[in-house]
Amino acid sequence: MPDTPVLYVLNGPNLNLLGVREPEIYGHETLADVQVRCEAAAPGWTVIFRQTNHEGVLIDWVQEARTAAAALVINPAGYTHTSIALLDALKTLTIPVIECHMSDPATRETFRHHSYVALAATKTVAGHGARSYELAVRAAVELAQERGLA
Numbered sequence: 001m002p003d004t005p006v007l008y009v010l011n012g013p014n015l016n017l018l019g020v021r022e023p024e025i026y027g028h029e030t031l032a033d034v035q036v037r038c039e040a041a042a043p044g045w046t047v048i049f050r051q052t053n054h055e056g057v058l059i060d061w062v063q064e065a066r067t068a069a070a071a072l073v074i075n076p077a078g079y080t081h082t083s084i085a086l087l088d089a090l091k092t093l094t095i096p097v098i099e100c101h102m103s104d105p106a107t108r109e110t111f112r113h114h115s116y117v118a119l120a121a122t123k124t125v126a127g128h129g130a131r132s133y134e135l136a137v138r139a140a141v142e143l144a145q146e147r148g149l150a
Helices: 031-040 055-068 077-081 084-090 131-146
Strands: 006-011 046-051 071-075 097-101 123-126
Touching (some): 006 055, 006 131, 031 131, 055 071, 055 084, 071 131, 097 131, 123 131
Parallel strands (some): 006 046, 006 071, 071 097, 097 123
């Protein structure tokens, strides 16, 4: 385990296509750009930054964070609105969980208005583009420090 507190930043399906997928919604920054933002927003922390298009892999990483991380930021992408299995995994965590979205799901299609993840999240940050990640990371770090986890 690292000597510094650990923050997991997990990304769901299609986020590997940031910068080219619907730039009018998500902007032109890539996932690599987002990772740099996250690392810069958490000085003194080890940031574990991952992306998958597979629900089970995302759940495995959430379960891993139970014992390996002081906080979790998650952009579950499309699984936000569909995955009860992801919700169940998130509910096992005792660390701060920040749900993160680049766009604001509440202003998009009706099916995006419901978030299963929000039922387990400590806070939600949405609608600030790639900056949502920075805000989410700062919130996660602050909450972990307040709880004596870091």
